[in-house]
Amino acid sequence: MRRKRWKGGRQRSRLSVWLRRVVLFVVVLGLLPALLTFAYLPPAVHPLSTLMIKDIVTLQGYDRRWTPIDEIGDRLVHSVMMSEDGQFCSHDGVDLAEFKVLLEETLAGETTRGGSTITMQTVKNLYLWHGRSYLRKAIELPYSIYLDIVMPKRRIMEIYLNIAEWGPGIYGAEAAAQYHFGKSSSELTSRQAALLAVTLPSPLTRTPGKPGAGLERLARTIERRAGHAGGYNQCLR
Template sequence: MKRRRKGRKPRGRGRFWLRRIALGVIALLALPLLLSLVYLPPVIHPVSTLMVKDVITLKGYTREWTPLDRFGPRLVNSVLMSEDGQFCAHHGIDLNEFRALFQDFLAGEATRGGSTITMQTAKNLYLWHGRSYVRKALELPYAIYLDLVMPKRRIMEIYLNIAEWGPGIYGAEAAARHHFGKSTRELSSRQAALLAVTLPNPLARTPGKPSNALNRLAATIERRAGHAGGYNGCLK
């Protein structure tokens, strides 16, 4: 009768759990691919990971889901020109901007944001926030896939409804009502621009009470939004 070798059973158990962990990681990474398809119908109103966090921590949040057609064009054009002027032209990633960011990284220089609206949508839906090269590496393929399976109009609609505009405030409609006491369709061109330039740092910038620097940024975006006709063709 053969004796069992000592240590064989623990090694087998270890391989079993390693396989289980690997399968779990693969399933977790693949989940956004499935959810992107689930989010295609307009009747589905996705939430962001930050919104989920606010619910779990019992903070709650404010959001008024609004179809893209009901957003004021001033707001849509302002966000487009502020966040991603090439949104209608690229396929999830702005290659020219990405090359510049990569060169800055290789040179050891501080990198800019560089995220397209599609990348930000993927991050808000599926990933965590904060600076991380791991998160950015995941953001890129998710953005390409999202652009492949989802129309531009739907991507913009989701983005405008899940973007953070202040503590517990998500979506442009809730932001417009919170900061200006009116709907996005009633915003002036300057108010729409102020909301747009708040997006890069919504916890530090207050569009309803803008600083001089924020007003200067808004003035630039206001001018660009007035000439957005050549850039917003995919949203019409």
């Protein structure tokens, strides 16, 4: 009887050790993005996205040419902001009004839009996985608010523009401009910048260098908005 009790106690002890290890692993995993955010603050640091790391691990390779935001060119910066997150300078990492609409649509069983801010997309690209997931979205929210508190908006935009996927193995504004248009990001026309911007939601299926009628229509709208972005871009100056 004593032997059975001792054996049961040993099993419980092992289970307790494993549970503590799992909890410790989850805590460390949760703190890692918070620590990396501080490491990514200096302009000299050029972060990699999780997709870029995957390409390295799988030996696929990629093209990314880190370019400071001052050298990317206002046309592309403004086009991306007006296409992806027009309220980028005014929200705190999460656009609460947009999030409320998405939540209502989800609860009603309707097909929802992406609804991610540029800050949320930066968090996803730096720390999380891709694909539609309510769990990932729930994790994105607190990290995005944290990123917005710790990191200046201008730096967030700079990182996003240098890690966003713009085609198979193509990351960042400079590599995208060279790949799709054969020129530097600072030399893009307003229409080319708009075409690159509207490619971001579906970089593997949309081709800005050879746009269809639908993509051209979207680009015209973003080109027009980007031309009047002066009242929205104060945090990027």
